Amino acid sequence: MSNTFLGMPTLPVFGRGNLNATEPFPQAAHRELGNAQLRANLGHATHTIRDKRLKVVAELPDWEDMRDAGSAIKNATMAQLPALLEQFEANFTARGGTIHWARDAQEANEIATALIRETGETEVVKVKSMATQEIGLNEYLEGQGISALETDLAELIVQLDHDKPSHILVPAIHKNRSQIREIFLREMEDVDPALGNEPARLAETARRHLRKKFLSAKVAVSGANFGLADTGTLAVVESEGNGRMCLTLPETLITVMGIEKLLPSWSDLEVFMQLLPRSSTGERMNPYTSLWTGTTPGDGPQNVHLVLLDNGRTAALADEMGRTALNCIRCSACMNVCPVYERTGGHAYGSTYPGPIGAILSPLMTGIKSEENNSLPYASSLCGACFDACPVKINIPEILVHLRGEDVDSKRAKAKVPTQTDLLMKGAEWAFSAGSRLNLLEKGLPAGRLAAGRAKVIKKLPGIGGKWTQSRDIPAPPSQSFRQWWAKEHGAPNAAAPGTTGEGTISEGGRP
């Protein structure tokens, strides 16, 4: 089938579910910053993983070649997505799997519920999955009388504590061992009150708690890290073996995967299975990777389903500047190097997807007009560390700037009258377009000095400038500008400062 689109262009349809923050980022960040335990844990975690990642990446002579290949493979995937999805569907189906398509979170939840109902079960085991978190599957199932048991240790801790994950790789990183011990004692049956807080003992407790469930589970729900179009194969990458348990023991397996998770071919996986573990946990390889294609007679679940999820992905794809955000393989390297994430933690971002990738992916999927998410593109200093770390070379800073522009445009369209930013920008345009105008403004510098007072700092600016001074002071302006100083030192009144002409344009002749 051809990829050419012949119909009427449709408006992007945005995603729903846990993609929206419940409050603006600055507000949430302010609260989270007050949590000293969180900050200490996060600082430790991000630095540890960061160092491990650098060490294992440095081992490979061809790391950059691999990033180039990874980035190109993902761009090629997106460019041919309809054909690849159809190819995947044909291969997966030919080997006994069933494919379902879900336009949004609600539809995906309904499909999963119906599939579970057919089995007659009311309890399912789950492997950690971003997609099912995004659609809020657990909560939905609970409302339908089905309990979903998270089996990844960190997810189990978070679930038992009725909390939310704070990191996509180590979701319970905001809790320390004593807190985890308390949660286990409070929420699990038959835990020995003498339980210590050593991680090995806590892991053992989780093993015992889940073992019975695994061995008797009839239905499992999973996500998938990759889907290979040319073979119809799915892959799950994990550490603990809970993934293997869920993917092997039950009779029914329901996997929910975003449509962007495809790779064109089996041989492309060789790139991603080198990029992902090193970028993610900083290991040469993760302990376990499971691969399955439909069903295998006599081995593993015989009732195998895959729900292909849109939920705003096509909206992100429609943004030519932003679509590479879909190339993300959820390694979390960008989070671990981000100075903003390191301080605020994952909860501040509200959405299932935190950190630098979340700051672009969430608004791309929900639309920048979504009020809770329109502050996310500003949750960055644009330092570029995320771009350097990203194994598939997503230019996150560039997309952040693009989305900031979109946000400003959308607010302007809504406001109808010029906003304060518009007025300021207009003013700046006027001032900077001629040296004489700048001169005029610079005469106001002493007044600024006066406003700063004896402490020589300005603590509060009026209007939108107030947002800037909310968290920082501005030093008092100098008593004279550079141009005024130059004119005084070099005599001639109105003499041009070096590199400028009297009209304020840069003189090309002055450059080497």
Added chain:
Amino acid sequence: MSAREEILDRIKSALRDSPAVPQIPRNYRRETDKTAEQRLGQLVDRLEDYKANVFVVPAAGAPARLAELLAGCASIVVPHGLDPQLLSALPRTGTGDAGTLAVAVDSPERPLTVAALDAVDAVVTGAAVAVSETGTIMLDGGPSQGRRIISLVPDRHVCVLRAADIVEVLPEAMARLEATAPQTWISGPSATSDIELERVEGVHGPRTLDVLILT
């Protein structure tokens, strides 16, 4: 319109600028020239780093070494296609030897129950191929490796690997595997770092991984 048609339409609409399909630059290493000895050394190093127990023995000495390794066990499970020669030195039940060992054979035709697998002390399997650079052993459900469940439920996995099946980089290993075979790639015993990032070996998968490499 069905969800399928609608999503495909949305995608095509999103791609109406017809983005170019880039050439994939594959300048990364797809084959290497490390010697067999170097590959063996590298694999041992990586596996030990993951806290697996590694034993390198000449193929002829394998049965005796395996018997030694399984000395404390009362029961094991093996896949139907495991080389019977490997088990020849075990003190089998019914032979009247002291410290006998019950050996259960699992096959797709006569699969063991989960409860039976949970009750054995160890599983012994072969392996399809291993990657020395990453310390990864790959099982592809072949007759010497069996159903995925048998190398998962028992708490100890003894994996027998031929040194000839060790390659250096992942692309070399994947070229030897059939994509559609049910696969498990194993790099050390199960582990978690979910509590304060402190690595703990042994959560849900086998807590002990012994690798017997036959030269």
